[in-house]
Amino acid sequence: MGIERTVEAGAPERLDRWLADNVEAFSRNRVQQLIEQGAVSVNGEVCDRKKELVTAGDYIILSVPEAQPYELTPEDIPLDILYEDDQLLIVNKPAGMVVHPAPGHATGTLVHALLFYCGEQLTGVGGVQRPGIVHRLDKNTTGAMVVAKTETALCNLQQQIQAKTAKREYLGIVNGAPKAEQGTIDQPIGRHPKHRKKMSILPVESGGRTAITHWKTVERLGNYTLIHFQLETGRTHQIRVHSAYLGLPIIGDPDYGSTRFPGVKLPGQALHAFRLTLSHPITQAVVSAEAPLPDQWKILLGQLRSRLR
Structure with missing residues (x-):
């Protein structure tokens, strides 16, 4: 074409x-x-x-090149579907699942699962390696993530992410107790100058990109706090880096905090994309999906609350 x-x-x-x-x-x-x-x-x-x-x-x-056959083999991996129609679907991504193939993760990704679930419908939508992927979540971050089924939906949804009209809300359990009840972190983020697999607060003149995170306290749990985060931008590891910058690292975060946390063995950092709200790419109707808390979270929150009694 x-x-x-x-x-x-x-x-x-x-x-x-x-x-x-x-x-x-x-x-x-x-x-x-x-x-x-x-x-x-x-x-x-x-x-x-x-x-x-x-x-x-x-x-x-x-x-526009003709759609190419997939180089990836679809895999029958169960998906937790929160919303679906002919243009998009919103999945509840589990901890431990990588979104798309990358070095060290050639199989078992969300893309492999989507290829099996959607079949040929994803052909040509956004490229071969990341078909339908609008945005991503870290491997051990759980929760709601939107996937486009058509090129039109992909373009529209990516524009919503870039224009900040799509609302992405997270819950995180942090180590520490903030002095304020809410705030905004406006600190640029870039690739860590020494540890290339990590991100860090980095001045714009040194390659950092604008990163803005809004947060508010949901529940104080002694020396731990349940916090609501809302992204204004979407940099790699943004909430994890910004939370650590506040001196309130996400518990279980092996890169920016401490892997030590009370009582429950979490598969990774305690960060969950619990709500995603966007405009439907065709009808413009509001689409909102909530991802229930993982079972490990419920156990952990129960234990932290019991300590306060």
Whole structure:
């Protein structure tokens, strides 16, 4: 499929931004993928530079490649479906499940499960390795996560995430007791300069990206606290890094806190995406899904509450 456009009058603009603004069917992330794949030509010449400036009169062709067969083998892994229709589904991701294939996780991912559950419906939606994936959760973070079934839904949902109109709410159990009842953490996050698998608070001039997390106390449990987090941005490990920055690390977090926690063996950090609210990509109706607390959380909260009696 080829999409042809001519740049109208206006100031020079980056190629990826111009395409994302002028081709409604594709998000900026998807446009960038296509540019890198050599699927875009400007004035008859292939351009694989997303930062290339286009100006009035430039003739652009976006050649969308035909859907390729999956390189991944679908796996019959049970899914906990919170919501589903012909455009999207919201799953309750368990701890221990990686969202998409990566080094060291070639099988058993959410993508493998989705390929089995959705079959050919996901063909070509967002690429071969991450079909339908709108956003991700860390391996040991549990809870609600939306998956797109169509390219239109993928583009729309990604735009909602980028525009901050999709509401992502989390619950976390932290080690410590905040002095305030609520607050906002506005600290840029980037790749840790020494530990490349970790993130850290990093100035923008050193490569950090804007990261904003809103939080409020839900329940005080002695030296532990149940906190409600709401993301305004979605950086890798954002809540975990910001919580540690406050001196309130998520319990069970092996990277930014302490793996020590009372009583119950959690599979990872005590962070749960409990509610996801968005606009339906076709009808614009509000879609809201809540993921119940994992059983280990219920046991842990019960034990912490019993200590206060």
